[in-house]
Amino acid sequence: MNIGEIARRAGVSRSTVSYALSGKRSVSEETRRRVQQVIDELGYRPNASARALANGRTNTIGLVFPPAGNHYTGMQLDFIGSVVEAAAAHDYDVLLSPSGADSDRSFQRLLAERRVDGAILMEIRLQDDRVDHLGEENFPAVCIGRTAQPEGSWWVGLDHTALTAACVSHLADLGHRRIAFVNRPEHLLRAGYESAHRGLDGFTEAAAERGLTVRTYRCGDDAPAGQECLERILREDPDTTALVTLNEAALGGLYRGLAMAGRQIPRDFSVTGVVAGRWAETVTPPLTAADVPAEQLGRLAVELLVERIGHPDAAPRHHLLTPPISLRASTGPAPGRR
Amino acid sequence: MNIGEIARRAGVSRSTVSYALSGKRSVSEETRRRVQQVIDELGYRPNASARALANGRTNTIGLVFPPAGNHYTGMQLDFIGSVVEAAAAHDYDVLLSPSGADSDRSFQRLLAERRVDGAILMEIRLQDDRVDHLGEENFPAVCIGRTAQPEGSWWVGLDHTALTAACVSHLADLGHRRIAFVNRPEHLLRAGYESAHRGLDGFTEAAAERGLTVRTYRCGDDAPAGQECLERILREDPDTTALVTLNEAALGGLYRGLAMAGRQIPRDFSVTGVVAGRWAETVTPPLTAADVPAEQLGRLAVELLVERIGHPDAAPRHHLLTPPISLRASTGPAPGRR
């Protein structure tokens, strides 16, 4: 059931079958029909490895995603799904590569063994050797997020600085003067995670501009950590009336902490942050948040990557998204005001 | 930078390089060292396509997962992560294949084009033509869940019948007499989703055995649908005091509905179901639930698949898991009792 078999049954040469399928040279209408008929009868499909070997393209893209040690967030899930779908629309398959402790091994596999035509990198760091490395080799890659010097590279990302700043403004406009910031965990900050750092910057600057009193926290990626973090916030400054968070996985815990402390949202305390819309609606009251457009990010990343694969020398492109804040029910006027 | 180049620089033939790497024939210690040195200097890694073509194995497994139209659940995310990790441990890569509207196209690609050595199928249906099809071809596959006639196939799954029955018993022991069941959406039931059907069966049988009054509902996979569903439950039988759910994505909405109706969990109303542990802890109060061991399921699936790939004629194996119910804080004695 290979191309030779098809050729034999159709009474033509292997190359003719190949041309009949690819259309790269003209083939008589009659021959084409005969070949097609044999193919349909046998249900033949060309072997992907052989094809990849011959023309140097695998029609596969690599998705380098965080290891399970990090707790996954809903946003990441939506993102992966949309990448796979967008890739399928462009006739690409998606190969997953966990970037982790032995990131080298898995990552090298993808590139050096030429398993993929290009890669999408999640969880970018401000200083990211993976990006540097890919840049040197001019390997087609698109980052989700941007490094400290993103000039030469292709990326799509959120403007976390602007988003957290918008959250601060929103709260300040409601009269809140003492606000906490709940970031991702310590180790991700130390590793230089882009979103955590830029989000923190945006928060800090906007708060300074508005003259607010703030405290910033790092919080583990799960509900118990969120609860604990909230307890700390109220302990260290009981007059805090609002918080901004980037930590989707801790959100449920933050809510729980507030409930246990007897603070009602949004009457006594406002909560907002950067969270994918679908997940912002799972908490009660639904979270007012900058909705992470995970689906759009995935689609754009694939489109950029496909373009880059097709035009290896094209100038770098990128998309910086700044989704608006969706007003739901978790923020309100500061207590004692209005 | 191919094997011929290595051979030339090391002053040996291509086959010798191959044997030096694979160890399938003896190579003198000195030659091996020289070859290895050249390889290290050049950072050579054998081309995956060429290797796959030559020995007929891609070292890749396919993960057939639900299309984005279905809303993903946290459990699925954890599962995918653990599959990727377990696969990496066995030196396999993971190729994602969305099974959806054009499932044929993507699915056929995987198999007929020999992109993968085996496949893991998520979201099994009681009657599943994908499974039948793979069975006929004796293609190495492992199902997550079991079909109506699972005898000939390899699978790992949860005993949803036993799990929902256990939930019912738990509630009955607490004195609840009127219980609702919140299932997955209508269209998934019509499609024959295994977990939805078996879960429903287990619930119904256990309730009948205990002589309980029950109602069953189908609920969309998101928070607003959950909220709406809960409103319906209380409207159609205001004396309902507990519910069992399989619908992780609707959980937040169910909780919200209860809060809006002024029913306090667990004082006025108990909630339980089958939900991955990490996600059961995001709601307040934390959900008493049969914890879906997503990580274990992924690991076991990969192990079975790797074994099956290695031994094409081995007898079918499977794992049926029945995780215990983790007592958290969402269930309590029926109101008016003790």
Next chain:
DNA sequence: CCGAGATGTCGAACCGGTTCGAAGAATGCG
């Protein structure tokens, strides 16, 4: 000292496609 067996290496064939150059047939034009 000779033959058997083990050891190390090589060339060639093969996996299943794609693509190039060339050749034969058909067609068009002067």
Next chain:
DNA sequence: CGCATTCTTCGAACCGGTTCGACATCTCGG
């Protein structure tokens, strides 16, 4: 009618590995 052009098809080479059979060399026992 002859020559140039186009259309159609074929064979061969190639992509980059693996593997088989053969051959040369070395080792050891009788």
